[in-house]
Amino acid sequence: MNALVKQHLIDPEICIRCHACEEACPKDAILHNDDNVVVDAAICDGEMSCIGPCPTGAIDNWLMVASPHSLEAQLEWMELPEAAAPAEITPVEKPITEAPASVAPVATKKKRAPKSPPPASASEPVVNMHSPGRPVEVTVQGNYKLTGDGAEAEIHHIVLSMEGVDYPVLEGQHVGISPPGKNEKGRSYPQRRYTISSPRDGERAGKGNISLTVRRIPDGLASNYICDLKRGDKVKLSGPYGDSFLMPNDPKARLIMICTGTGAAPFRAFTMRHQRVMPDVQGALHLFFGARSPDQLPYFGPLGKVPESFLAKHFAFSRVDGQPKQYVQDKLRQDAATIAPMFGDENTYIYICGLKAMEDDVVKVLGEISASVGQDWDTLRDEMTAQGRFHVETY
Ligand SMILES: Cc1cc2nc3c(=O)[nH]c(=O)nc-3n(C[C@H](O)[C@H](O)[C@H](O)COP(=O)(O)OP(=O)(O)OC[C@H]3O[C@@H](n4cnc5c(N)ncnc54)[C@H](O)[C@@H]3O)c2cc1C
Known part of the structure; x- marks a missing residue:
């Protein structure tokens, strides 16, 4: 009987085509066309850098096959095929096929920060219970x-x-x-x-x-x-x-939440959860929220009713008549003194959510604030990430 091999595949039903895996793969083994993102079995050596950045887990599929599925087949898939019957596992050694001409080349690479684990005290999430094929x-x-x-x-x-x-x-x-x-x-x-x-x-x-x-x-x-x-x-x-961008279940935790637009969604949930289960904890929540104007800031009215002592609100508006343009990163810089003492405190959690375009500017200002209290940002960020205390979800 032929030995089976273990092939790394991406589940097309779960993949959201964000291409984070392509950016992360040091071997350029991941490619895409208009339909699917796929792994070239001839190049993939199971190095695993792609697993962490995937927001959905679609990347984490390993199928026992008699011979690896070709790129052409994967690019056409609408769902993962069945695994072959279990047998001896050997690594894939032989090239399977050349990349077909229709496969888009990988663009310039920008390395993503590794994905953070969830906060240690977070509740255990249920994920992937209902697939897109069986919603x-x-x-x-x-x-x-x-x-x-x-x-x-x-x-x-x-x-x-x-x-x-x-x-x-x-x-x-x-x-x-x-x-x-x-x-x-x-x-x-x-x-x-x-x-x-x-x-x-x-x-x-x-x-x-x-x-x-x-x-x-x-x-x-x-x-x-x-x-x-x-x-x-x-x-x-x-x-x-989502098994990472979760909130700590810890009354000692201090959250710095930074967002624009619909990035407010998780922070509304975090705040409401706090209101329901820890209503007496004061000073734990800081929200930095950027929008063009108050009427373009979702939940502006309800947010205004939450006491400052419970949720410190730092709004930034970029299009208000008679006022200088202010973006969320400007507000962070302006109000740095209120959050700087939290840097380096092991109870501090930082969350960034919203448009990708703001991420780099926000992270740059976090670096400045960190430096202002004598903390090396790269070291602090790595430490917070490893401890599940630094989370970014931008799209
Ligand atoms: C983990 C995660 C969480 C998300 N949470 C939310 C959320 O809470 N609320 C929410 O509204 N969206 C959220 N999104 C984005 C959402 O999934 C869709 O990408 C977005 O709604 C666009 O999908 P669409 O089908 O309407 O547009 P498409 O048909 O995919 O795109 C149409 C056109 O719009 C452009 N486009 C796509 N997305 C954007 C964008 N965000 N801004 C500007 N132009 C764009 C495309 O380039 C394309 O030209 C999230 C994404 C991820 C990965």
Whole structure:
């Protein structure tokens, strides 16, 4: 009998095509076309740098095969094939095939920071319970526009009834939603991720519902579908996803939460969870939140009602008449004195969420604040990352 080999594959049903694995692979063994991201078995040596940066776990699939699946086959897949019958495992040695011409070359590489483990005190998340091929169906309870008329970004608060559905969530996790319909090749559209903006026990405690915070992207397939949903509509959810960007269950923990736009979603959930289970803990939460103007800042009204002593709010607005432009990183710099003493405290957790474009600027200012209190940022960041205290989720 031929010995089986173990092949590294990416699950096309779970992959969100963020290409983080391609950036991380030191061997350039990961490629993509318009449909799938795939691993070249001829190059992959199981080095594993790609595993950590993957936000979904789609990368972490190892299949016993009689002979490795070719790149051409993988690029066409809509789901992973079955494994061969178990047998002896040997490493893949032989090249399988040349990369087909249709495979897009890997662009210039930017190394990502390694993914942080969850905070040590975080609750254990349930992940990948429902695959995109076998989603659960839930009902829309409400759809509310959060931003003012004429706002540059239109953001909606979507409430979904999870009644009768087994879908346990934690704050910081996200759901998968595929826009209905098929592309011109007859394939389902890849799913998009949306962060849950309500706490684990529900948008309304005990009512079995969750909320999402969704920005309508011009021509965006999934975001337009979601922002147009009406009360009573049915939506198919896969997931839950996310096993790292979670909150600590520790009254001593101090959270610095930095976001723009829909990046507020996990921090709304963190804050509501704190309000429900640690209402007496003061000074634990700092929120840095950037938007064009107050009417474009989701949850501006409700946030204003949370006492400063419970949630310190640091808003930055970049388009308010008569005021200088201020971005979230500027606000961090301006209010550095209030958070600098937290750097180096082992109870401090830093979370960044929102548009990718802000990440580098925010991290640069964190470095400046760290230096101002005599902490080497690279060392501190590595230490916090390894301890599950530094988390970035940008998209
Ligand atoms: C872990 C994770 C969590 C996420 N959480 C949220 C969330 O809570 N709320 C939310 O609204 N989104 C969130 N997103 C982004 C979301 O998954 C989709 O990428 C986004 O809604 C666009 O999907 P679409 O199908 O509407 O657009 P597509 O049809 O995929 O794209 C249409 C066009 O818009 C451009 N485009 C795509 N995304 C953006 C963007 N963000 N800004 C500007 N242009 C864009 C594309 O380049 C393309 O030209 C999250 C993403 C990840 C990876």
